[in-house]
Amino acid sequence: MKKRIITISREFGSGGRTIGRQLAERLGVHCYDKELIEKLAEQTGLAQKYIEEQGEYAPSMNRFSYAFVGRGVNGLSVSDYLWNEQRKKIQELAEKEPCVIVGRCADYILRERKDVFNIFIHAPQSERAKRIVEVYGETDTEPIKRLREKDKKRAINYKYYTEREWGRADNYHLTLDSSVFGIEGCVNLILRVLDEIKEK
Amino acid sequence: MEQKETTNRLGTMPVNRLMLSMGVPMVLSMMLQAVYNIVDSAFVSNMQGNGEMALNALTLAFPVQMLMVAIGIGTGVGTNALLAKSIGQGNRQKASRVAGNAIFLAIIIFAIYFLFGCFGVEPYIASQTQNEQIKAMAEEYLGICCRLSMGIVFFSIFEKLLQATGRSLYSTVAQITGALINVILDPILIYGWLGLPELGVRGAAYATVIGQIASALLGLIFHLKCNKEIENNIRYLKPSLRTIGEIYTIGLPAIIAQALMSVMTYGLNIIFVKIGEPVVTAYGLYYKIQQFILFAAFGLRDAITPIISFNHGMKSKKRVQEGIRYGMCYTLIVMLAGLVALELLAEPFSAIFGLSGETKTLCVQAMRLVSLSFLFAGANIAYQGIFQALDAGIQSLVISVCRQLLFVLPVAWGFSLLARQSMDYMWLVWLTFFIAEGISAIIGTLLMLQIHKKVIKTLA
Numbered sequence: 001m002k003k004r005i006i007t008i009s010r011e012f013g014s015g016g017r018t019i020g021r022q023l024a025e026r027l028g029v030h031c032y033d034k035e036l037i038e039k040l041a042e043q044t045g046l047a048q049k050y051i052e053e054q055g056e057y058a059p060s061m062n063r064f065s066y067a068f069v070g071r072g073v074n075g076l077s078v079s080d081y082l083w084n085e086q087r088k089k090i091q092e093l094a095e096k097e098p099c100v101i102v103g104r105c106a107d108y109i110l111r112e113r114k115d116v117f118n119i120f121i122h123a124p125q126s127e128r129a130k131r132i133v134e135v136y137g138e139t140d141t142e143p144i145k146r147l148r149e150k151d152k153k154r155a156i157n158y159k160y161y162t163e164r165e166w167g168r169a170d171n172y173h174l175t176l177d178s179s180v181f182g183i184e185g186c187v188n189l190i191l192r193v194l195d196e197i198k199e200k
Numbered sequence: 201m202e203q204k205e206t207t208n209r210l211g212t213m214p215v216n217r218l219m220l221s222m223g224v225p226m227v228l229s230m231m232l233q234a235v236y237n238i239v240d241s242a243f244v245s246n247m248q249g250n251g252e253m254a255l256n257a258l259t260l261a262f263p264v265q266m267l268m269v270a271i272g273i274g275t276g277v278g279t280n281a282l283l284a285k286s287i288g289q290g291n292r293q294k295a296s297r298v299a300g301n302a303i304f305l306a307i308i309i310f311a312i313y314f315l316f317g318c319f320g321v322e323p324y325i326a327s328q329t330q331n332e333q334i335k336a337m338a339e340e341y342l343g344i345c346c347r348l349s350m351g352i353v354f355f356s357i358f359e360k361l362l363q364a365t366g367r368s369l370y371s372t373v374a375q376i377t378g379a380l381i382n383v384i385l386d387p388i389l390i391y392g393w394l395g396l397p398e399l400g401v402r403g404a405a406y407a408t409v410i411g412q413i414a415s416a417l418l419g420l421i422f423h424l425k426c427n428k429e430i431e432n433n434i435r436y437l438k439p440s441l442r443t444i445g446e447i448y449t450i451g452l453p454a455i456i457a458q459a460l461m462s463v464m465t466y467g468l469n470i471i472f473v474k475i476g477e478p479v480v481t482a483y484g485l486y487y488k489i490q491q492f493i494l495f496a497a498f499g500l501r502d503a504i505t506p507i508i509s510f511n512h513g514m515k516s517k518k519r520v521q522e523g524i525r526y527g528m529c530y531t532l533i534v535m536l537a538g539l540v541a542l543e544l545l546a547e548p549f550s551a552i553f554g555l556s557g558e559t560k561t562l563c564v565q566a567m568r569l570v571s572l573s574f575l576f577a578g579a580n581i582a583y584q585g586i587f588q589a590l591d592a593g594i595q596s597l598v599i600s601v602c603r604q605l606l607f608v609l610p611v612a613w614g615f616s617l618l619a620r621q622s623m624d625y626m627w628l629v630w631l632t633f634f635i636a637e638g639i640s641a642i643i644g645t646l647l648m649l650q651i652h653k654k655v656i657k658t659l660a
Contacts, residue, residue, distance in 0.1 A: 045211045047515030054513065059591040066281070067453045068593020070509035070585075073226075073502065075280030075364045076288065078513040084288040161285070163442075 002198060003117040004098035006190075007106040009166070012150035013128030013136070015178045015186075016121035017102050022187045024100040032093055033102040036086075044085050046078070054079045055086055056103055058156035061149060066160050083161050107171055108162040117197075119190065120167065120175040127179040210510040215522040219503055219530060227499030227534075229372055234492035236379040236411075241488055243386040244404050245553040250333065252481055252559055254401045257338035259484025260328045263466035264342060268313060268349060270458030272356030275305055278451025279357065282443070283364035287429050295429055300436025301443045302357045310353045317346025328469045331477060337401045344405035351378075351412025358419030365429055370422040378415030382407050457597060460604040467609045475619045475629070482562035485553055486570065493538035497578045500531050501585035508589035517659035523589075528582045535578030542571040562626065569630035576637035577603070583644040590655050595647045599640055607636035 006023065010016020017033055024031030037055070041048045058065040059079075069077040083105075090109050093099060094116070107118040123131075129143035138146060158166035169175060174193060176186050209218065244258060245251045279302040286295040316324075325338045355374070362371040385407035392398025399406065424432060465487065472479040504527035511519035542549075546567040550560050580603050587596040612632040618625040 046510075046513045050513045050515055064449060064453060067450045068588065068596070069591055070505040070589040071277075071281060072506040073363050073368050074366050075277070075282075075284035075360070077281070078506075078509050080281075080285050080288060082513070083285075087289065161289075 003115055003194060005094050005106075005110060005113070005116040006100045006194075007110065007116060007118045008100065008102045008121060009107055009118070009172065010103065010121040011123065011128060011167070012147055012154065013132040014121045014123040015131060015135075015183050018183050019121055019178065019186050019190075020100050020102040022183065023190055026187060026191060027098075027100070030093075030097065030099045031102065032090075032099055036089065036093075036101070036104065040082070040085060040089060043089070044082065046082060051082060055082055056105075056157055057150065057153040058160065059153075061152045061156070063156065065153075065156055105158060105162055108158075108164060117174070117194065118172040120169075120172040121178050121186065122167070122175065123177055123179040210507055211514050211516070211519070215507065215511075215519055216526045218507055219500075219523070219526045222507065223500045223503035223530065226502045227496045229375075230495040230499040230502075231492060232376060232379065234488070234495045236383055238488050238492060239383050240386060240404060240408065241485060242553055243390050244401065245485070245555065247390060247400055250337075250400075251554055252478075252556075253331075253334050254337055254404075255485060255553070256329075256331075256334050256477055256481040257341055257401060258404070259480055259487075260325055260334070260338045260469060261342040261345065262484060262487070263462045263469065264316075264324065265345060266465065267459055267462040268346075268352060269356075270455050270462055271309060272353060273458050274451040274453075274455025275302065275309070275447065276356045276360035276451070277454040278447035278449070280360040280364045281450045282446055283361065283430075287365065292429065292431060296431040296433065296436045297440060297443055298447070299361055299427075299430045299432070300438070301440055301447065302361070303354075304437045304439050305444065305447070306353050306357045310350050313346045313349040313353065317343050317349070321346065328466075329473055329477070329480075334477070341401045341405045344402060345409060348409040348413070351409055351414070351416045353416075355412060355416040355419050358416060358423050361423050361427060361430065362419065365427050367422070367426055370426065371419060374415045374418035374422060377418055378411040378413075380411075381414045382411030385410055453593070453597065457600050460600055464604045464608055468612060471609070471613050471616050472629075475616055475626070476558075476623075478557075478559040478562055479619075479626070479629075481559050482555075482566055485550075485555070485563055486566040489542070489549060489567070490570065493535070493542075493574065494577060494581070496534045496538070497531050497581040500527065500534065501581050503527075504531075504582065504585035505589045508586060512590055512655070512659075515659050517656060520590075520656055520659065524586055527585065528579065531578045531582040532575060535574040539571045539574040542567045542574075565627060566630050569627055570633045573634040573637040576634070576641040579641045580637060580644050583641075583648060587647065587651065590651055592647075592651050592655075595651065598647070599644050602643055603637055603640035607639050608632060611635055 006020075006027075008016050008020040008023075010019075020033060021031045037048050037051050040046070040051050040055070044051075059069060066077070066079075069079060071077045086104050087109050090101060090104060090106050093101070094110050094113065107116070110116045125144060125147055128147055132138045132146065133143055141149075155166045158164065164171060174190070176189065178186050181189055213221075241255060241258060245255045247254055279298060282298045283295055286298055321339050321343045325335050325342065329335055329338070355378070359371040359375065362368060386404060388394055388396060389399050389403030389407050390401075392403075423430075468483060469480055472483055504523065508520055508523040508527070511523055546564045549567065550563045553563075555563055580599050584596040584599055587593065587599070612629060615625065615628040615632060619629050
């Protein structure tokens with residue numbers, strides 16, 4: 001069965017978003033990353049920066065993170081509301097057209113579909129630390145600490161909303177170490193793999 | 201979609217109007233809960249002969265009742281959050297499992313209360329008083345409340361199940377109905393009207409639990425009839441350790457925050473009884489009146505949190521600051537009204553409760569002195585709502601601990617040593633609350649400035 005939707009889950013600083021963007025270009029489809037955030041901002045009225053952060057990261061690094069958020073009478077917090085809207089949007093987009101979706105628990109949200117291919121991009125801490133300083137320009141906090149913080153918050157957010165472990169191999173069809181293959185190398189590899197399974 | 205409309209309103213309606221339109225219903229609903237507590241006490245205190253001792257007995261039972269409410273609320277908050285999430289995800293299976301597990305938890309919790317009602321009441325009451333008559337009354341009252349606590353336990357669950365699906369109107373109806381039944385049954389059972397035997401304190405207990413059971417039954421009926429999003433099947437009652445863990449990961453902090461009230465009153469009961477029984481009675485009565493006013497602040501807080509929370513998500517510095525400003529303003533206005541009311545009406549209030557002599561003097565003294573702390577208390581409660589909204593939940597907990605534990609028990613105990621020597625020093629003991637709320641308010645303001653720098657300044 002042809003894989004129409006590619007989801008890219010990634011460790012912070014592994015270059016997953018860049019890979020997603022380049023992959024989409026080569027495939028001639030939309031890459032829903034920044035664009036998804038923009039669409040959601042329009043739909044919900046929430047700020048883009050908020051959606052970028054809270055849509056994927058827990059508010060703090062401990063497991064009681066979500067115990068302390070503000071909730072309305074019906075038990076929903078703003079990040080719950082955001083997650084629900086994200087989920088609906090992602091399902092809508094997957095239905096509409098073939099595309100690449102970066103992060104946002106898309107691998108979990110689209111798990112019932114047969115035409116989704118899930119990829120996880122990772123890299124050793126030292127490489128990622130270099131990347132976030134050189135390429136992202138993150139110089140405020142010490143890089144290794146920043147990596148740990150982001151990864152931990154990501155894991156808690158993912159676990160809270162999907163009840164699965166973020167980064168586990170069996171959530172994905174393919175995992176790649178971007179420091180071994182390089183960004184372009186990963187894109188090429190992925191394209192070859194997609195070609196191969198198309199034959200089956 | 202219903203939810204979308206409400207949340208958009210959070211981002212667009214002028215903040216002052218929004219706060220009032222969301223806050224007033226919550227304030228009214230919470231104050232109603234407090235009113236029937238006062239009414240309960242009014243009937244008991246006017247009993248022939250030993251009204252005052254009965255009131256004392258009720259005061260001793262109060263911490264346990266509050267703990268039951270705390271556990272109910274905490275479990276409910278966790279259930280609610282999980283349920284809302286599952287329904288929002290369209291995961292009907294999960295939603296049903298959460299509801300089922302919540303009911304399973306209710307059964308376990310009720311069993312624990314029942315056992316406490318049979319075996320734990322005696323030592324608990326004995327730790328607070330040596331007076332045989334009061335002990336007997338308190339044990340009777342609390343024993344009944346615990347052994348027949350299925351009403352309050354199950355109602356907390358059904359209330360949350362209805363709130364999670366957006367049907368909080370039904371839960372409020374169920375709650376008010378129960379409260380009304382309690383109030384109507386109070387005089388009938390306590391004084392022995394309509395041919396029923398005069399049951400005194402036991403009557404008050406029966407009226408309370410019957411009211412609670414009525415609320416629970418109504419809650420169950422509404423849930424079965426209206427909550428289509430949840431499937432009700434015995435198999436969902438099978439406990440899932442994971443689901444229960446998830447419920448309490450969210451609910452435990454809520455239980456702790458609420459339980460602080462319980463610990464505070466228990467501690468104060470023990471400290472005050474060493475000064476004299478009338479002090480315990482006076483404080484117990486005063487506390488219920490105070491709760492009526494504080495609940496107004498709690499109601500407003502429940503409106504402040506979602507408003508600021510959403511506008512923080514919108515990164516709207518202007519609306520967040522407005523939310524803080526109006527929230528604080530309205531809370532302080534309400535507390536000021538409460539303060540004035542208590543200062544002016546202290547004497548008439550105590551007359552309603554048939555108090556006399558030393559107890560009356562103490563109660564009036566308490567109303568006049570402790571109410572001075574209201575403005576600070578209001579500020580602290582508003583701070584809690586604000587901190588919660590800005591993902592500063594730990595700071596909210598800190599304020600809670602400060603104003604109910606840290607600065608209350610040690611200070612009250614210290615002053616009580618003086619009061620034991622001479623009742624002339626009693627006013628110092630009442631000043632404890634002013635000091636506790638005052639220091640907490642200072643801490644709250646410092647935390648607010650810190651949060652302002654970190655969170656608000658960085659907004660657009």
